[in-house]
Amino acid sequence: MRPFLIAANWKMHKSPRDTRDYFTTILPKFEACGVAKDPSFRKIIFFVPALDLQAAADSLKGTHIGWGAQNAHWETKGAFTGENSPAVLAELATPYVLVGHSERRALFGETDEQTGLKVKALHSVGITPLLCVGESLEEREAGRTNEVIVRQLNAGLSQRDATKRVIIAYEPVWAIGTGKVATPEQANDAHAVLRKALAAFGQAVADATPILYGGSVKPDNSAEIAKQPEIDGFLVGGASLETDSFLALCQTPKDRS
Numbered sequence: 053m054r055p056f057l058i059a060a061n062w063k064m065h066k067s068p069r070d071t072r073d074y075f076t077t078i079l080p081k082f083e084a085c086g087v088a089k090d091p092s093f094r095k096i097i098f099f100v101p102a103l104d105l106q107a108a109a110d111s112l113k114g115t116h117i118g119w120g121a122q123n124a125h126w127e128t129k130g131a132f133t134g135e136n137s138p139a140v141l142a143e144l145a146t147p148y149v150l151v152g153h154s155e156r157r158a159l160f161g162e163t164d165e166q167t168g169l170k171v172k173a174l175h176s177v178g179i180t181p182l183l184c185v186g187e188s189l190e191e192r193e194a195g196r197t198n199e200v201i202v203r204q205l206n207a208g209l210s211q212r213d214a215t216k217r218v219i220i221a222y223e224p225v226w227a228i229g230t231g232k233v234a235t236p237e238q239a240n241d242a243h244a245v246l247r248k249a250l251a252a253f254g255q256a257v258a259d260a261t262p263i264l265y266g267g268s269v270k271p272d273n274s275a276e277i278a279k280q281p282e283i284d285g286f287l288v289g290g291a292s293l294e295t296d297s298f299l300a301l302c303q304t305p306k307d308r309s
């Protein structure tokens with residue numbers, strides 16, 4: 053059984069001090085409601101700005117909650133001003149890194165080929181990549197959703213280490229930070245397409261790989277989305293920044309029977 057996985061993407065929000073304050077507030081609440089106590093059933097991960105990684109690691113030490121960076125380069129060192137080295141992330145014991153977030157693709161020119169190199173580099177240092185895929189509004193309206201997301205998936209996984217895990221997030225670009233959420237059926241259909249494409253890497257990969265939905269998930273729409281059978285969790289931007297809304301999302305019911 054795949055765990056239900058709820059991941060926060062803080063983007064470029066919060067300082068190390070904010071990070072410590074956030075966890076000081078939310079950890080006792082997680083403890084009280086028990087959502088973070090069994091990671092084989094429900095797993096929570098925070099993707100924080102690189103400058104907050106140490107604060108997150110210190111705060112989350114000894115819990116079952118994961119943390120990760122929002123980007124990494126594919127080389128371990130070199131003349132890449134401003135980039136995060138996968139080797140250094142590994143030295144900092146970073147368990148997860150986002151790859152191919154639509155903001156990285158649209159604003160920083162990250163290509164399909166680069167996502168494949170990044171997944172390879174992260175696997176080589178023992179970090180689990182969370183690969184984001186998703187179509188733009190124009191692509192959806194042109195009926196190209198499935199072609200685009202399968203292309204992004206295949207490129208992202210093309211150089212992976214087959215013995216290592218990946219996590220996938222389906223994030224329609226038109227739903228990110230816009231308040232427009234995909235209907236539960238639209239999301240489920242895209243997830244089913246991705247699951248089928250994952251089977252080309254082996255049925256065991258398709259069965260074991262969590263596929264998260266991301267795009268304006270909020271406490272008032274999460275329960276309906278989570279009812280869809282192919283949806284294994286959420287990647288959450290805006291609603292992860294406040295502890296109350298993120299705590300509510302982490303308590304979204306999911307029937308795994």
Ligand code: PEP
Binds near residue numbers: 288289291
């Ligand atoms: C995201 O940035 O990955 C995201 C899904 O953002 P939001 O929840 O704000 O749409």
